[in-house]
Amino acid sequence: MGDRKKSPYPEIVGGSIILYDYLWRWQQERGEEAGRKTRESVVAIRTAVDGRDTIFVLPITSREPDADRRAFELPEIEVRRIRRGQVQRLWVIIDELNTDEVARSFVLEPGCKVGDLSRPVYEALLAKLRAVPVVRRIDRAE
Numbered sequence: 001m002g003d004r005k006k007s008p009y010p011e012i013v014g015g016s017i018i019l020y021d022y023l024w025r026w027q028q029e030r031g032e033e034a035g036r037k038t039r040e041s042v043v044a045i046r047t048a049v050d051g052r053d054t055i056f057v058l059p060i061t062s063r064e065p066d067a068d069r070r071a072f073e074l075p076e077i078e079v080r081r082i083r084r085g086q087v088q089r090l091w092v093i094i095d096e097l098n099t100d101e102v103a104r105s106f107v108l109e110p111g112c113k114v115g116d117l118s119r120p121v122y123e124a125l126l127a128k129l130r131a132v133p134v135v136r137r138i139d140r141a142e
Contacts, residue, residue, distance in 0.1 A: 015122035016043040017115040022059040053102040070095035072128045094129045096136040
């Protein structure tokens with residue numbers, strides 16, 4: 001991937017919480033090409049894919065996921081930290097994700113990083129993500 005300090009958005013790493021126009025799978029299936037609203041999302045991984053600096057983005061939602069969805073509920077203490085004391089149940093959806101090439105992204109903007117998951121919560125999220133048999137991927141770089 002090269003020197004991340006020279007790439008756009010060096011502050012965005014795995015565990016970063018960013019404001020992102022997440023494109024849901026159902027929106028893509030309807031032919032939509034852009035997310036309908038900006039939402040908090042978690043960067044699961046930032047890595048090189050075919051030599052391109054790429055992020056894998058998971059959406060955060062306050063709507064309790066349907067029983068057939070795979071999700072990771074953020075602990076209350078993490079929500080308080082992320083939301084500056086606000087109490088609300090939040091889930092990270094882990095059975096679908098967006099991939100985005102950082103240098104070519106139409107979605108990333110300066111100042112889009114709004115925080116980070118704590119290390120223990122990020123590691124627990126990754127462990128749960130690894131256990132998902134099929135993750136639907138929506139490539140935003142195309």
